[in-house]
Amino acid sequence: MALPHGHTAPAAPRRSRVPAALRAPVAGRTWREFLYVMLGLPIAVFTFAYGAVMTTLSVGLLVTFLGVPLLAGTLAGARGLGALERARARALLGLRVGEPEPVRPRPARTGRKARGGLMTWVGALLRSGASWRHLLYTVLCLPWAIFSFVVALVVTAVGWMLFLYPVWLWVPKTYLGHPGIQLYGDSDGHAYYVETPLEVGATCVLGLLLVLATPGLLHGLTTVNRLLVSGLLGPSPLAARVSELEEDRGVAVDTAAADLRRIERDLHDGAQARLAALAMDLGMAKDKAHSDPQAAARLVDEAHGEVKLALQELRDLARGIHPAILTDRGLGPALSSVAARCTVPVTVTVDLPDRPAPAIEGIAYFTVSELLQNISKHSQATQAGIRVDKIGDRLHLRVTDNGRGGASPANGSGLAGLAERLGSVDGALTVNSPTGGPTTVTAELPWRSR
Structure with a gap:
């Protein structure tokens, strides 16, 4: 119960002297979450268009034979889009969502083979709850993608623009003829600009506060995305529990098989071998009973010792299977x-x-x-x-x-x-x-x- 030879305990990570709150705006996680939100809008527009158009077309064609297979194909396409979205969440958010439960067609009934494999898979897709959750995701992701895109872009852009205002203050003076950012202006020519050192410093501080708040805001926005991806594109709790129980059943079966092999090996190498030797000793004692009684007596005495050892091994084996004291x-x-x-x-x-x-x-x-x-x-x-x-x-x-x-x-x-x-x-x-x-x-x- 010690560490393996040659292995040492991992060294404690070095602590940075810069507080985490100051490192967060330039941390990789913050910019990955920002990229996830920025990419989310165009992807959501495409997935919403796919889900809405294909679902409407499928429902409209349900009066014909084409509607049912087209709806099944729409569900299959939604599952494909869900797989891409899970990969994007894994790459940018570090969110690892398991694969949803697979489409399992029911076995064909006897005498119904003429329906073919296509209709079997169509029925399986239509019965799959995971497929319908994927289709629901294509509809729900767009409103949130629009909101999070606007909020993240505005807060991030305004925060960095105000924070870096002393750096680009020369731009409006050189190209616009203004002394700085215009906060107020009317038709009579009255205007107010941010131009004094105190105003520039206050603007920079306000920008810094927004920049420091941006990582928390982005994390909060992407938390909703995490919930949507996990809840709609991952396995359902019931399916996950069924998978866990199937795995546990496999472990129990393997353990029982290993126990049976151990019992068989112990019987073969222990008690069975001793009983075989005992049978040989008793056979030899029987042959010598009349011609050499003393030798027969020695063989019987040895056989008696083997019987005691065999009984002890059988008791130990029975205790290893289930001890009597535990039952009683x-x-x-x-x-x-x-x-x-x-x-x-x-x-x-x-x-x-x-x-x-x-x-x-x-x-x-x-x-x-x-x-x-x-x-x-x-x-x-x-x-x-x-x-x-x-x-x-x-x-x-x-x-x-x-x-x-x-x-x-x-x-x-x-x-x-x-x-x-x-x-x-x-x-x-x-x-x-x-x-x-x-x-x-x-x-x-x-x-x-x-």
């Missing part, structure tokens, strides 16, 4: 039993109102068992502790040790597999293990009563 007495006694076998003194505290569901209880037991094995093998600790509580609707497991620290799931250790196993049941694993220790590993599981 619950999580507290089971954890005390596994803690007693740890090479480090372990204190166990279990405070539960009742027993959780057997599946949750089993996962909690094996989670703590694996963490205690890591402590025994890697931590160099002299003391460890286990605490189990129910907090709200979650079962909390906390395992601590005073070892050398440096444990992390990112190191490719068993903690990564443990985190995946907990994630498959909507659990979570948190590791706090600074170099030099101490280490605290917290596991959370959903609480389900028996």
Whole structure:
């Protein structure tokens, strides 16, 4: 549970002496957001024209055969425009939005193959909620693009123009015959210009305030764009949850298959091999029972020893599958039993109102068992502790040790597999293990009563 050999902790980033508020107007993020807003208007005009014209044409042709496939093609085009918009948001805003749920045509019914693949995809596009959200985006993006374009351009241009007024003050004097910016003028020839040093300085300060406010304004404008892109062009919460559950199911299936392979390997290399040797010894003892009783007795005695070893291996294997003490007495006694076998003194505290569901209880037991094995093998600790509580609707497991620290799931250790196993049941694993220790590993599981 230490840092890999040859790896050092990353150096702390150097702090700039210029305050962040003064750096923001010239920061790359500010100008990328400005470029995003400026490009947004012409793109929104095109996408709005596409969505409005194609939708109107499709609806107008619904009385004919062409309307339905044309509407499906409009939805497909909107999905393509959405992909480009996600790429633009990723490049300029750093917004990473996942792909929406794919178009999934229903399998053709028996005897309905004559309809062909085209109509199958047309039906799938028309049933796809993501496709309709993309089409809605083509309509909604234009009003906001116009507003944000005007506000961003005016504030940015006016702010920098006023801030840099002392630099270009000579322009109106040289080419317009004016002493400076004209604030007031009437038909009688009365006019007021910004020309005195005090007025120029006040103008420059006002421009500076606008320039300093521009990054926050741009970020606020693009926040609305982020919400639109994420909400309309990304996967729906339901689809994301389904994808997460499918991934968790795959992890659970892989874990179960790995456990079955481990059990098969342990049986083949352990108890099965001993039982085969036992059968051979008993066969030889049977052959020698009359001709050499003493040799037969030695073989029987050796076979008796093999039987004891085989029984012990079978008990250990059964305990690894699901310990009897966990089934009979619950999580507290089971954890005390596994803690007693740890090479480090372990204190166990279990405070539960009742027993959780057997599946949750089993996962909690094996989670703590694996963490205690890591402590025994890697931590160099002299003391460890286990605490189990129910907090709200979650079962909390906390395992601590005073070892050398440096444990992390990112190191490719068993903690990564443990985190995946907990994630498959909507659990979570948190590791706090600074170099030099101490280490605290917290596991959370959903609480389900028996």
